[in-house]
Amino acid sequence: MIEQKRWTVGELTRYVRQIFETDYRLQDVEVEGEISDFRVPGSGHAYFTMKDADAQLRCVMWRSDLANQVYLPQHGDRVIARGRMSIYEASGQYQLYCQRIQPAGQGDLHAQFERLKAALQVEGLFDAERKRPLPPLPQVIGVATSPSTAALQDVLNVLRRRCPLARVLLSPTLVQGDQAPPQIVAALAALNGQPDVDVILLVRGGGSLEDLWCFNDEQVARAVADSRIPLIAGVGHEVDFTLADFAADLRAPTPSAAAELATPITSDELAGNVAALRLQLANRLRQTIEAHQRVLTDAQAGLRQTSPRGRIDNLRQRIDGQVGRVRQAARGGLALKRAALHGAQRTLEGVSPARTLARGYAIVQGADGRVLRNAAESTPGDRLNIQLSRGRLQATVTGQESDHE
């Protein structure tokens, strides 16, 4: 007898598992059945059973695949599951490792989402040209969300820190479940009816894709796109994209981020701006005063240059000079004249008759007092006066002789 190989349980189980995993038909299967015992323990992985009238199939869905599920199965749902077959060696249990579950006969929600998204996109609802700029300094911020949620508190905390000047107008609405879409539409309409709202935040905290599903509602997407007031959507987490996000003027990854995007300028920055403006104000005043002072100084300098004072001073100096010269000239002239006078006096003295008389000459005057220069001027018998250097003589002409010229 040929000795048979004796397996350990582990070896055998691993071998069967390899058979499963090398059969390509088992590596991508789609199976329809009814969900039973769907549960998600703390690990985050989903465990459930699919069954029909004939058999049962153990199923598992890893947490990472579950996160992509828009639709969450419930006990009794008829579903189509897709995945691969393998064996969990520890329990010897063969099972379907599900990658995707969709409701049977209803179509894939994700496919619906993509169809609706494509339709709205073609319609132009998400066009970049539709996006409106956000006000840099909103005074009234509308917030459409559920009151007393963490999302609202996140928004308020950010706004309180960044822009306490703002007023927040809450428009309450459900943000989860079948009733949420019409309420969201109404909440947005209510805010749009307010005359003073500058920007709207449509926010909701993180949740399962199903929780966020109301933001994929067509009416919600249209209400977001049609909002008269610029709108920021902040739904779920970073990775969650909803139709509301696409339709919004701006998509924020989280509610807090939406509040930050709504307040691009913080109060601190505003205070800085005011301080800077104050400084500019003071600088301009100082510069203006300085400029005026320069103009004044220049004008004064100009005035001095064209002032008559200089010319007056100049003229005064010239006059002083002239006066000096005149004085000097006058003084010189006087001395000259004095000397001339002396000369004249001497000459005068020289020609004085007294001196001539003293030298022995006499002056002969006729009776009528005329000085006689010619003998012919008198005839014999005329009486004559003779002036000597000392005293006078009275004489009578006794003879006369004229000189022949």
Added chain:
Amino acid sequence: MSDENLTFEDALDELESIVSRLESGDLTLEETLQLFERGQALAARCEETLRQAQLRLEALQPSSSGGYDRLPMDDNPGEE
């Protein structure tokens, strides 16, 4: 001009326009002084407003008239 009703934004806008008018020059000294004084008052007002700013929260509530009323809300429901 009544400054009592002037919002922060209006005051800031006016302050900015005053500064740019001053920057543009072409003003008499007297005009410059007047604008400067006005600007100082506006800056002081802005700073005061910022100092006293406190986030106000109201909620829209449907009114009997078919419109909406604004109800003041406590914006700090003891969650922190």
